Amino acid sequence: EAQVTQNPRYLITVTGKKLTVTCSQNMNHEYMSWYRQDPGLGLRQIYYSMNVEVTDKGDVPEGYKVSRKEKRNFPLILESPSPNQTSLYFCASSSRGQANQPQHFGDGTRLSIL
Amino acid sequence: TQLLEQSPQFLSIQEGENLTVYCNSSSVFSSLQWYRQEPGEGPVLLVTVVTGGEVKKLKRLTFQFGDARKDSSLHITAAQPGDTGLYLCAGHRVDSNYQLIWGAGTKLIIKP
DSSP states (O other), rough: OOOEEOSSEEEEOOOTTTEEEEEEEESEEEEEEEEEEEEETTEEEEEEEEETTEEEESSTTOOOOOOSSSBBBOOOSSOOOOGGGGEEEEEEEEEETTOOOOOOEOEEEEEEEO | OOOOOOOOOOSEEEOOOOOOEEOOOSOEEEEEEEEETTTTOOOOOEEEOSSSTOOOTTTTTEEETTTSSSSEEEEESSOGGOOOOOEEEEEEEEEEEOOOEOOEEEEEEEEO
């Protein structure tokens, strides 16, 4: 089954404790991205990757890191999480980054930073 | 500043009624997508519109792309409880094919 898998689905942690949210897709997609979703603000892109070893900042990259060492994986790293990073996070992939390509989303990771 | 403005933000209506959701911008988009998101899940693509003036139908849902490719609408005929969800529009601006710009969404509740 074609899917984007995120882990963990839920995480409660404390300020400053490094965490990683994993994302894996099995569709051989070139393009992957991370979003955060906050009430009233919609989806805001954090980082995206056009292909292996190519990553770029989205609209809200501060406080986050990503890597794309393999095509299927695109982890999101919070080196020193802060309460303002409490949010619902989605990973998405598409076959290419160009227009008209549908984004396939994971089921989300709800992060709470205390 | 939201580059894609969706309205209304929230809509609660009775089963069987019709409704329209709008997605507006001052920017021109090369394409525009509509997604539906249900609680606990990621958004799922409903349709992509590409040509100015284009109309696409998906059962009781009708999507239209504005002639100038700056706006879009989603019309639902005879809404059903299964249509309940968060509807999101997203577009690729003509000057950037790699970033999707998202609206904040319309939360739709259809009461039986």
